[in-house]
Amino acid sequence: MDNLDKINKVVELILESNNITALTGAGVSAESGISTFRDKNGLWSKFSPLELASIEGFMANPERVWSWYQYRVNIINNSNPNDGHFALAELQKIHKNFSLVTQNVDGLHQKAGSENVIELHGSIIRNKCFDCNQIHEESVINNESLNNCKACNGLIRPDVVWFGEMLPEKEIKLAQDLSFQSDVFLSIGTSAEVYPAADLPLIAKRNGAVVVEVNPELTQLSDYVDIKIELKSGEAMPLILEEYKKRINK
Numbered sequence: 339m340d341n342l343d344k345i346n347k348v349v350e351l352i353l354e355s356n357n358i359t360a361l362t363g364a365g366v367s368a369e370s371g372i373s374t375f376r377d378k379n380g381l382w383s384k385f386s387p388l389e390l391a392s393i394e395g396f397m398a399n400p401e402r403v404w405s406w407y408q409y410r411v412n413i414i415n416n417s418n419p420n421d422g423h424f425a426l427a428e429l430q431k432i433h434k435n436f437s438l439v440t441q442n443v444d445g446l447h448q449k450a451g452s453e454n455v456i457e458l459h460g461s462i463i464r465n466k467c468f469d470c471n472q473i474h475e476e477s478v479i480n481n482e483s484l485n486n487c488k489a490c491n492g493l494i495r496p497d498v499v500w501f502g503e504m505l506p507e508k509e510i511k512l513a514q515d516l517s518f519q520s521d522v523f524l525s526i527g528t529s530a531e532v533y534p535a536a537d538l539p540l541i542a543k544r545n546g547a548v549v550v551e552v553n554p555e556l557t558q559l560s561d562y563v564d565i566k567i568e569l570k571s572g573e574a575m576p577l578i579l580e581e582y583k584k585r586i587n588k
């Protein structure tokens with residue numbers, strides 16, 4: 339089957355499906371100019387996750403961590419959603435039960451119009467207090483007075499999940515339930531290497547879902563999927579959307 343045949347097959351599955359869950363990763367934002375983590379020139383090939391994405395790294399050098407996050411926030415603030423994000427947002431609007439779970443912290447799904455996005459790894463745009471978890475929407479790095487939480491004087495940090503940390507409980511539980519209930523599961527632009535997110539397609543598969551992967555490269559998941567579309571998200575998702583709209587006369 340070539341990629342277009344596979345897209346037609348996926349559309350047929352979507353037409354018959356009651357519950358679809360899509361899990362996205364950094365690859366979905368690559369066409370918006372945001373670096374992925376594990377590709378050849380990805381962030382983890384240039385930066386140390388232990389220094390920049392762990393509690394220990396933050397405690398050792400908060401200024402270094404803040405300046406890296408500020409660098410990434412600046413890139414994200416100057417980026418726009420791409421055709422993949424827009425197609426996912428529209429699919430969600432026209433399918434009765436389409437849930438979007440993301441590992442991305444860049445907010446581009448929401449910018450493209452997706453609603454109720456389940457953010458498993460937090461958001462780089464928000465900050466929070468280490469001690470009392472109060473959310474701080476303001477940018478911290480440019481404002482000394484924000485470095486300590488107004489509520490409890492604790493240290494403020496980016497509201498993202500770092501290595502060794504638990505995922506937000508409500509979000510991961512909801513994502514697991516949705517994966518369990520889904521009859522079609524789409525894994526888009528993720529290397530499927532980071533758990534527990536990487537378990538979601540397997541939960542879906544064990545419970546009878548058809549699992550589809552959209553990724554130009556092979557991943558840890560590729561051997562287990564039912565359909566592998568070897569295209570970029572910004573190519574595949576608009577093709578799926580257009581074919582789906584044609585079939586439902588929208």
Ligand code: OAD
Pocket residue numbers: 362363364365366368369374375376377380441442459498499500501526527528529530531532552553554555556557569570571572
């Ligand atoms: P990775 O960098 O691990 O994987 C990105 C995947 O996207 C790779 O498999 C690429 O082949 C694929 N890809 C690249 N461009 C693409 C495109 N245009 N369309 C479709 N796929 C494309 O990123 P994630 O799987 O998201 O954690 O990484 C998971 C987590 O690891 C991240 O959320 C981050 C990181 O440490 C935290 O920040 C907590």
